[in-house]
Amino acid sequence: MFDGLISFWQSIVHFSTPEVIFYALLSSLVGVVMGALPGLTATMSLALMTTLTIKLPHDQALLILVCTYVGAIYGGSRSAILLNIPGTPASAASCLDGYALARQGLAGRAMGIATSGSVLGTLIGMFFLAGFTPVLGNMALKFGAYEFFWLALFGVIIAGTLTGDDPLKGWIAGVAGLFIAGIGQEPQYAYERFSYGVRDLAGGIQLVPALVGAFGFAELLTAMKERQAPVKISPFDTVIPRLGDITKYWRTILRSGLIGTGVGIVPGVGEDVAAWSSYAAAKRASKEKELYGKGSIEGLMAAETGDNACVPGAMIPVLTLAIPGSAPAAVLMAAMIIHGVKPGPLIMVESPQFVYDIVAMMLFATIGILIYGLVLTKALVQVLRVPQHFIVPIIFVLCAVGSFAISGRLFDVYVMLVFGLAGFFLRGFGYPMAPLVLGVVLGDLLEKNLRRALLLSDGDLTPFFTRPISAVVAAMIFGTVGWKIWTITRSKKP
Amino acid sequence: MDEGGKTTRSDIRGGVGWVAFGLVILVEALRMDRFTSMGATVYTMPGFVPGMIGVVIMALGLILALRSWRRLKTLSSPAEFGDLAQPVINGRIGFTILLTLVYAGGLIGRIPFWLATAVFVGAFTWLFAPPEQSVQRRLTHCVLAGVLTSAVVSVVFQEIFLVRLP
Numbered sequence: 001m002f003d004g005l006i007s008f009w010q011s012i013v014h015f016s017t018p019e020v021i022f023y024a025l026l027s028s029l030v031g032v033v034m035g036a037l038p039g040l041t042a043t044m045s046l047a048l049m050t051t052l053t054i055k056l057p058h059d060q061a062l063l064i065l066v067c068t069y070v071g072a073i074y075g076g077s078r079s080a081i082l083l084n085i086p087g088t089p090a091s092a093a094s095c096l097d098g099y100a101l102a103r104q105g106l107a108g109r110a111m112g113i114a115t116s117g118s119v120l121g122t123l124i125g126m127f128f129l130a131g132f133t134p135v136l137g138n139m140a141l142k143f144g145a146y147e148f149f150w151l152a153l154f155g156v157i158i159a160g161t162l163t164g165d166d167p168l169k170g171w172i173a174g175v176a177g178l179f180i181a182g183i184g185q186e187p188q189y190a191y192e193r194f195s196y197g198v199r200d201l202a203g204g205i206q207l208v209p210a211l212v213g214a215f216g217f218a219e220l221l222t223a224m225k226e227r228q229a230p231v232k233i234s235p236f237d238t239v240i241p242r243l244g245d246i247t248k249y250w251r252t253i254l255r256s257g258l259i260g261t262g263v264g265i266v267p268g269v270g271e272d273v274a275a276w277s278s279y280a281a282a283k284r285a286s287k288e289k290e291l292y293g294k295g296s297i298e299g300l301m302a303a304e305t306g307d308n309a310c311v312p313g314a315m316i317p318v319l320t321l322a323i324p325g326s327a328p329a330a331v332l333m334a335a336m337i338i339h340g341v342k343p344g345p346l347i348m349v350e351s352p353q354f355v356y357d358i359v360a361m362m363l364f365a366t367i368g369i370l371i372y373g374l375v376l377t378k379a380l381v382q383v384l385r386v387p388q389h390f391i392v393p394i395i396f397v398l399c400a401v402g403s404f405a406i407s408g409r410l411f412d413v414y415v416m417l418v419f420g421l422a423g424f425f426l427r428g429f430g431y432p433m434a435p436l437v438l439g440v441v442l443g444d445l446l447e448k449n450l451r452r453a454l455l456l457s458d459g460d461l462t463p464f465f466t467r468p469i470s471a472v473v474a475a476m477i478f479g480t481v482g483w484k485i486w487t488i489t490r491s492k493k494p
Numbered sequence: 495m496d497e498g499g500k501t502t503r504s505d506i507r508g509g510v511g512w513v514a515f516g517l518v519i520l521v522e523a524l525r526m527d528r529f530t531s532m533g534a535t536v537y538t539m540p541g542f543v544p545g546m547i548g549v550v551i552m553a554l555g556l557i558l559a560l561r562s563w564r565r566l567k568t569l570s571s572p573a574e575f576g577d578l579a580q581p582v583i584n585g586r587i588g589f590t591i592l593l594t595l596v597y598a599g600g601l602i603g604r605i606p607f608w609l610a611t612a613v614f615v616g617a618f619t620w621l622f623a624p625p626e627q628s629v630q631r632r633l634t635h636c637v638l639a640g641v642l643t644s645a646v647v648s649v650v651f652q653e654i655f656l657v658r659l660p
Contacts, residue, residue: 054655056655168558169558175550179544179551182547186540188534188540191540193544194544224587224590224622389621390639393619396594396598396618397597397614400598401647401657404660405651405655405657413660414599416598417594417599421591429508429582447543451537455535485557488561489557489560
């Protein structure tokens with residue numbers, strides 16, 4: 001306990017230099033702005049910022065990414081409340097009551113609630129990130145190839161089940177991601193798979209250009225589908241959070257923080273599910289159910305607390321298992337690997353301080369969003385007025401340059417284009433992108449551990465189902481898939 | 495689940511496409527070197543995991559196609575199962591794809607980055623500006639957007655982030 005506090009304090013001291021504080025505040029601002037702009041998501045922001053920070057020292061680069069992540073999830077609430085358009089999918093639940101409050105002339109109060117909910121949600125999540133990660137990290141040391149195979153598969157299956165409207169399409173996207181991860185030299189014999197003599201493909205598909213394409217370029221195309229109507233921002237008064245709102249709904253805040261963190265820990269689910277789950281739980285327990293959807297302060301508080309608590313929660317499996325809890329966390333994990341940090345079970349053995357560094361980064365990000373939420377809201381919302389035809393080409397230039405910046409290869413720019421177009425069309429036909437990304441990220445882990453496990457057992461499948469943790473995860477996977485396939489094949493609903 | 499019959503037909507086509515894709519992966523996996531001379535077992539062969547992935551994609555594609563086919567049968571009138579879905583692509587998307595492909599797939603790497611970026615941003619701003627805007631105002635916006643974006647991106651990437659530009 002005290003060792004953890006001392007390590008946390010050391011991390012805060014380490015980051016408390018003017019340069020780092022400047023980076024933290026600037027990247028939180030970038031996150032808030034990108035999150036607030038409809039069409040630019042947290043995943044896209046992180047993918048772009050990963051490419052921008054490629055030359056920075058790893059601790060500064062990761063600080064920038066963590067602050068961007070927290071800022072973007074928070075920033076989505078601005079457009080949800082003022083325009084009834086979620087800036088990020090995580091803020092969709094906030095539209096219901098946030099915009100209703102704005103229409104009642106309470107936009108400022110709604111933004112204050114979003115700020116207090118987001119700050120408290122992140123703090124609750126941070127508490128569990130600091131407390132759970134060492135425990136889970138030590139548990140993960142006992143995991144073998146069997147467990148890691150099932151966990152990787154679990155991430156893809158759960159992301160496919162929960163992140164789209166159709167689990168079947170989610171699974172297809174996830175398995176397609178696993179296939180993409182297998183392109184290039186395989187680990188055992190350095191045999192080139194599916195590269196067809198293309199030299200650049202022999203090293204495999206680089207994750208960041210693929211993510212920039214799937215989340216950046218594809219989202220820009222989606223945003224361009226319709227001409228943006230002139231933006232009408234609801235007028236608002238003070239955005240200072242009211243202490244009364246916090247004390248009155250402390251149970252909702254605590255519950256939503258716990259749900260958000262818990263959803264974050266589940267591999268592959270993400271902030272939008274956290275927000276909706278928190279909202280639904282708050283509504284079930286509420287004494288004022290009739291206000292939900294019509295401007296409920298409690299509902300908005302629950303959604304905002306839940307989605308921001310999910311951010312630290314999603315970092316727990318990243319750090320302990322190298323399995324991301326959400327799509328943005330997958331990008332963050334890729335950035336960690338690019339910067340030479342090895343997330344996974346050995347992190348508490350090799351670099352335990354890093355876990356507390358991440359917690360300290362979250363704290364800086366929380367301070368950033370609090371400052372922007374309190375003093376810069378009026379200025380920040382002006383960015384919503386910038387016309388689409390100015391923003392989109394600039395973001396696309398960043399997508400192209402960022403993809404090139406990773407390795408200095410034009411091939412990566414073409415990868416971004418291909419993934420962007422494929423992502424756009426797949427999305428158009430209802431295939432979610434989060435499972436695809438999880439598949440690409442987890443493909444290597446899944447393949448290595450499957451082959452290792454089968455070698456260890458000499459082809460015997462029994463240990464996959466008899467080891468306790470393996471058995472539990474396998475049961476969850478088969479239960480989820482079996483139940484969903486049963487409902488799919490039974491459903492005749494057109 | 496998707497709503498109504500909006501995507502039923504495209505899902506049948508999609509399902510068949512996934513089955514074909516999975517089959518291609520499976521065939522390619524079976525054609526891969528097996529390294530048996532180096533003592534490889536079936537589990538360590540390079541094509542083992544891709545082959546399994548191919549089979550899974552085929553199975554999921556088949557379920558998707560069968561489900562959509564069953565749904566199609568339950569719809570009573572042809573109008574119900576016509577492709578009611580919004581088209582994935584429209585004129586705006588088409589021009590956006592064209593401009594981005596020309597920029598990232600054609601101009602970058604062949605002409606100086608600053609020029610390619612200025613031309614792309616300027617052309618994009620011109621093309622998607624509100625039609626009610628006067629030509630003079632539109633021209634001013636497109637030149638300013640192109641020049642400023644090109645200059646700022648070049649300076650920020652090269653001088654601050656120390657990134658080499660294409």
